[in-house]
Amino acid sequence: MTETETVAVRKIKNEEQFLEAELDEVRQLQESAKNDDFKADIVWRNIILFAALHFGALVGLYQLIFVAKWPTVLFSFIGWIISGLGITAGAHRLWAHRSYKARWPARLTLMLANCMAFQNDVIEWARDHRCHHKWTDTHADPHNMNRGIFFSHVGWLLVRKHPEIRRRGAKLDLSDLFADPILRFQRRFYLPLVAMFCFVIPTAIPVYGWGENALVSFYTAAVFRYCFSLHMTWLINSAAHTFGYRPYDPTITPADNLLTTIGSLGEGGHNYHHTFPQDYRTSEYSLSVNWTKLTIDVFAALGWVYDRKVVADEIIARQKAKQHKGH
Ligand code: ST9
Ligand code: ZN
Ligand code: ZN
Helix, strand or coil: CCHHHHHHHHHHHHHHHHHHHHHHHHHHHHHHHHCCCCCCCECHHHHHHHHHHHHHHHHHHHHHHHCCCHHHHHHHHHHHHHHHHHHHHHHHHHHHCCCCEECHHHHHHHHHHHHHHCCCCHHHHHHHHHHHHHCCCCCCCCCCHHHCHHHHHCHHHCECCCHHHHHHHCCCCCHHHHCCHHHHHHHHCHHHHHHHHHHHHHHHHHHHHHCCCHHHHHHHHHHHHHHHHHHHHHHHHCHHHCCCECCCCCCCCCCECHHHHHHCCCCCEHHHHHHCCCCCCCCCCCHHHCHHHHHHHHHHHCCCEECCCCCCHHHHHHHHHHHHCCC
């Protein structure tokens, strides 16, 4: 064996050992997640704020059905799409997974849409999401499914985080996120940006655009739209980790689910996504309702984004076939 070959073999062996150690760590975490008696500290401030938000959203739903002018209804619908894209195309596919590259006009647009979604700044969102993928269903996963469907849906936002999240999360490399001046700007001015893009502007447009009553506008286009979009997002952590098909890896909780795909603008191919997180489509199925993919493709046609990563069809087919061997 030549020296270069020996070095290459040693490198592969090191990598194998490293991967084995990582797997062991995840297995240990999964075991401890199943049987321990960790008690979480309730954050009453969040419970009160979310209760108020849901009360406001019910008022908004009533007004949307019985009171609001039809352009306000349409505008609330568009608000769900725009803010949703700030999460799906922005925080999720671009920043958390780096599944494509974006020039500044796309990053700025997505950052502002993301402020409309008000789901924590992108750096915090992507940090939690990287934890979710690396340590899925363990105590280091912020919305660990083993703590129940309510916890993974919203409960995780109502209690202090498990110390394992902070401990393991501190090891993540977030340098790419902090290197983006648009994300540093968002983090620095997050609350005023959210106030403007999630509440003030969505309330003002119906009022000045077509003479909607200001309160009706606030409850429908801001409060209801915000609360609805939150649930559509949270369903990916709860429903799409519970119900559906698991063609790519039957051993994990994430599942492919058409209903959550519709509500989340194309994010419900969750078994696929956890198997191939680097694919900018986040799903190879139900592409017809994958509005996020469509948007990224339109951005690409404008020259705003490039280098969209996809997993080759043969690899997808092989992965699927592997699961059905012997069944
Ligand atoms: C919201 C987010 O709703 C929803 C995300 C859903 C994700 C879904 C993913 C699915 C795929 C994509 C599908 C998209 C579909 C979209 C469809 C759209 C139509 N690593 O948090 P703190 C450290 S947000 C490393 O205060 P507590 C760190 O040092 C809703 N370190 O912990 C941190 O300090 P800093 C609106 C971490 O005190 C420090 O700990 N927002 C990590 O335990 C303290 O952090 C809210 O409601 C980590 N992962 O409080 C706010 N995490 O940040 C809710 C923390 O300065 N949040 N550290 O570096 C809170 O109030 C609090 O976070 C808490 C925990 C009470 C939950
Ligand atoms: Zn997931
Ligand atoms: Zn993801």
